[in-house]
Amino acid sequence: MRKDLGVYPAVFPMPVLMIATYCEDGSVDVMNAAWGTVCSMDKVALCISGHQTNKNIDRTKAFTVAIADAAHMAEADFFGIASAEKMKDKFARTGLTAVKSNWVNAPVIEEFPLTMECEYVETVNTEGVQCVVGRIINVTAHDYVLNERGKVDATKLDAILFDQFGNKYFRIGEEAGGAWKAGVPLMKGEQA
Numbered sequence: 001m002r003k004d005l006g007v008y009p010a011v012f013p014m015p016v017l018m019i020a021t022y023c024e025d026g027s028v029d030v031m032n033a034a035w036g037t038v039c040s041m042d043k044v045a046l047c048i049s050g051h052q053t054n055k056n057i058d059r060t061k062a063f064t065v066a067i068a069d070a071a072h073m074a075e076a077d078f079f080g081i082a083s084a085e086k087m088k089d090k091f092a093r094t095g096l097t098a099v100k101s102n103w104v105n106a107p108v109i110e111e112f113p114l115t116m117e118c119e120y121v122e123t124v125n126t127e128g129v130q131c132v133v134g135r136i137i138n139v140t141a142h143d144y145v146l147n148e149r150g151k152v153d154a155t156k157l158d159a160i161l162f163d164q165f166g167n168k169y170f171r172i173g174e175e176a177g178g179a180w181k182a183g184v185p186l187m188k189g190e191q192a
């Protein structure tokens, strides 16, 4: 039997994105964002509004987006609880390391294995939603998450995923099958 659950953001999994920017005094800010995605081959769209991060992006026109890994779950969660607006040593408290991106005016957090370096493009406003769009200028990754062909191996990322039903983080699971492959038998009129 099915049940109606009402209006609900019923998507799973959500990413755990780490948006890093520079504050006006040059200090580093990182915020946690689950409502973000890639929206074309070279663009990201982040539904973030009213944060210190937004002010930073307005000023610097740049940000980086990293994938949080299991080893840094506590820091990733903290970045979603604390605001640099009120806590001036927000980033410093974590003991993580930031270096300036070689490509944009934003920090790269060394401990996160995979990071997109983005320049600000525009903010799209629709009914109650503010969406920050950025162009991916470069992707930087630690070599330990790459396979022998130099491509990112998702299993090596050890990424965490956000469960917005239960407010929990999950670790990435095992491979279930091939994309653009699992459906091929049905395309051929065979049984799946």
Ligand SMILES: Cc1cc2nc3c(=O)[nH]c(=O)nc-3n(C[C@H](O)[C@H](O)[C@H](O)COP(=O)(O)O)c2cc1C
Binding pocket: 029, 030, 031, 032, 033, 034, 035, 036, 047, 048, 049, 051, 052, 053, 054, 077, 079, 080, 081, 082, 083, 084, 085, 090, 162
């Ligand atoms: C799991 C998680 C996901 C979050 N996702 C978003 C999001 O997608 N958009 C948003 O505006 N805030 C989101 N937040 C809240 C911000 O990360 C939080 O308000 C943070 O303190 C902002 O930091 P800042 O003021 O230093 O920029 C999320 C928080 C958590 C814990």
